[in-house]
Amino acid sequence: MDAFLAGLSMLLDLSAIGAIVFGVLIGVLVGALPGLSSPMAIALLIPFTISMEPAAAIAMLAALYCAGTFGGSITAILINAPGAPPAAATALDGYPMAKRGEAGRALGIAAFSSVIGGLIGLIILLLAAPALARFAVNFTSAEYFALALFALSMLASVSGKSSIRNLIAGAVGVLISTIGLHLTTGVERFTFGFGDLQEGLHFVPVLIGLFAIGEMLNQARVGDVVYERIRANVIRLPSLDDLRRIKYTILRSSGIGTFVGILPAEGATVAAIMGYNEARRWSSRKEEFGSGVPEGIAGPESANNAATGGAMVPTLALGIPGSTSTALILGAMIMHGLKPGPFLLQNQPEFLYAIFAAMILANLIFLAVGLAGAKLFSQVTLIPRTILWPSVFILAMIGSYAAASSFFDVWVMLISGILGYFMLRFGFSPAPLIMGLILGTIIEENFSKAMIIHDNSILSMLERPLVLLFFIFTAISLVGPVYSALRARRRDKKLLAVIEGE
Amino acid sequence: MVDRIDAILALTLILICGALYYETTGFEQPALFLGDNMLPAEFPQILLVIIGALALTLPFEHLLERKRHPLIRKARRAPIGFTTWATIALLVVILALAESLGTILTILVSSLALPALWGERRWWLLLLYAIAFTAAVTYVFAVVLRVYFEPGLFGITVR
Numbered sequence: 203m204d205a206f207l208a209g210l211s212m213l214l215d216l217s218a219i220g221a222i223v224f225g226v227l228i229g230v231l232v233g234a235l236p237g238l239s240s241p242m243a244i245a246l247l248i249p250f251t252i253s254m255e256p257a258a259a260i261a262m263l264a265a266l267y268c269a270g271t272f273g274g275s276i277t278a279i280l281i282n283a284p285g286a287p288p289a290a291a292t293a294l295d296g297y298p299m300a301k302r303g304e305a306g307r308a309l310g311i312a313a314f315s316s317v318i319g320g321l322i323g324l325i326i327l328l329l330a331a332p333a334l335a336r337f338a339v340n341f342t343s344a345e346y347f348a349l350a351l352f353a354l355s356m357l358a359s360v361s362g363k364s365s366i367r368n369l370i371a372g373a374v375g376v377l378i379s380t381i382g383l384h385l386t387t388g389v390e391r392f393t394f395g396f397g398d399l400q401e402g403l404h405f406v407p408v409l410i411g412l413f414a415i416g417e418m419l420n421q422a423r424v425g426d427v428v429y430e431r432i433r434a435n436v437i438r439l440p441s442l443d444d445l446r447r448i449k450y451t452i453l454r455s456s457g458i459g460t461f462v463g464i465l466p467a468e469g470a471t472v473a474a475i476m477g478y479n480e481a482r483r484w485s486s487r488k489e490e491f492g493s494g495v496p497e498g499i500a501g502p503e504s505a506n507n508a509a510t511g512g513a514m515v516p517t518l519a520l521g522i523p524g525s526t527s528t529a530l531i532l533g534a535m536i537m538h539g540l541k542p543g544p545f546l547l548q549n550q551p552e553f554l555y556a557i558f559a560a561m562i563l564a565n566l567i568f569l570a571v572g573l574a575g576a577k578l579f580s581q582v583t584l585i586p587r588t589i590l591w592p593s594v595f596i597l598a599m600i601g602s603y604a605a606a607s608s609f610f611d612v613w614v615m616l617i618s619g620i621l622g623y624f625m626l627r628f629g630f631s632p633a634p635l636i637m638g639l640i641l642g643t644i645i646e647e648n649f650s651k652a653m654i655i656h657d658n659s660i661l662s663m664l665e666r667p668l669v670l671l672f673f674i675f676t677a678i679s680l681v682g683p684v685y686s687a688l689r690a691r692r693r694d695k696k697l698l699a700v701i702e703g704e
Numbered sequence: 705m706v707d708r709i710d711a712i713l714a715l716t717l718i719l720i721c722g723a724l725y726y727e728t729t730g731f732e733q734p735a736l737f738l739g740d741n742m743l744p745a746e747f748p749q750i751l752l753v754i755i756g757a758l759a760l761t762l763p764f765e766h767l768l769e770r771k772r773h774p775l776i777r778k779a780r781r782a783p784i785g786f787t788t789w790a791t792i793a794l795l796v797v798i799l800a801l802a803e804s805l806g807t808i809l810t811i812l813v814s815s816l817a818l819p820a821l822w823g824e825r826r827w828w829l830l831l832l833y834a835i836a837f838t839a840a841v842t843y844v845f846a847v848v849l850r851v852y853f854e855p856g857l858f859g860i861t862v863r
Contacts, residue, residue: 250844363772370755370759387743391728391748418791422785422791423782423783593815595818596814596837599810600851603807607854609803616796690771694770
């Protein structure tokens, strides 16, 4: 109880609450703007937190993460342009409902479902994170190495357009983390004579470059898009009838979302798709999906917001991020001198409660913002791209420069951005690279230690049951996509044979 | 059987991995008492071998990923427009001049040049945006967050 109160007191000053409100507003704003994403906003906002107290800084980023996931639903419903990938499934029923003249009802259902999903995810976070941390306290380096490998392999197999490319990107991320002085021996690696590289690449410029500049270059060839805009009538909370229809959908999708969020992969987007599919599968009116049914909005919205709380579980309890956004939050924690993982929760449990309280507050604020300001936030797509993207570049440039007042970091940001752009063109997702970059040090450090302890034998490591289990999970997540692709190919062949036979 | 562009991509990756592997062979050897640990070159070498091996499978990936590979093909076939190349060039020029211009002037130049390149022709809006945005960014970072702004050759900064 003392720790809980201590956690709450960390956020009780005006600047911390202001930071959370600011995080929510920025989150809803970037969530609503197609092209801008929560990871990009988190990356751009990290430099603003330099002079802040760690708890307030992380609370602001966590608030942005929650609100960004919801913000996408506003434009998904009103203009059929999901501001963020997790809101794509919301557009399937949200936009048709808005077109019928019920935009206010659709927004109300989305806001309400998001908040309930978010709160359920957070309750699970509060219960699961300390339990997981207590369990993980006994992990040796071998377990940590195997777990980090599993996290990387999961992200590679679930997200993006190609598992092989994701794996390559993840491995490149880990490779980039080896730049600089070797921790134990002090030997320079891949510095190529640049003194600035001795400390390694600062990850903030790399994150900003990959997410902000890569996307900006992508947007350079896209012309202005004119969206058909639907006027939002009075936005209201769901009626009793709607509540009766969506209550089980919300509970089910929140459970799915939290579970998917806990798994180390691209949580919210996958959760939203699963939330929508499950809502449809359990519905007695499956054929009405796509025409604007409340369950079609409640399913993905509660799932994607529940995933945010879920994704914080491994991030805080193990120091292993559950999604791209939490990987960035993890990076920010490291930048603020915190070492996320079981020992953080054991030694500073108030920190977990502070994050929990910040995310609860963020959910309540975005409910108010969603209900009162949806009309306003839907107007953000009117900002001309000729002003929006140059502003992103300037913030990216200053954000990269700010951490060390170094133009070298700005060059790192630009090169990462150009690399990120070409990566996207060739089917490589930047998310695994970021995950690799952030997990790289954990992987190398624990791999080295484990190899010493186990006499340079991986087989000896496998004698530990948890290591074996994580390796089996890693193998499954790597072989899984290959297996399902082969199965799909066989099914297509059979189908073709049947058609030809007919 | 083999996707030509992916084959070129794979070859490029393997060549880069080869060059970096060669670089690792030049890493200093640590003192003998630290030798029990993994050598500094070993971990990057393992990674480079893994990346190289994964790259070898890229040219054949399209045989397996029948549904997702067309998306990759579509993305890479989309032309890189003039604006993209010009933006890359402009960003490089801006950064090359940044230290001489100083931080504030760099922000001002960026907020004028980039929108103009992207087709903004409402000059009043451009000017208003450039001045207001530069002032806001300078205030937040230099005054509130106390980030040191390089004065550059013109000595323009905030103290």
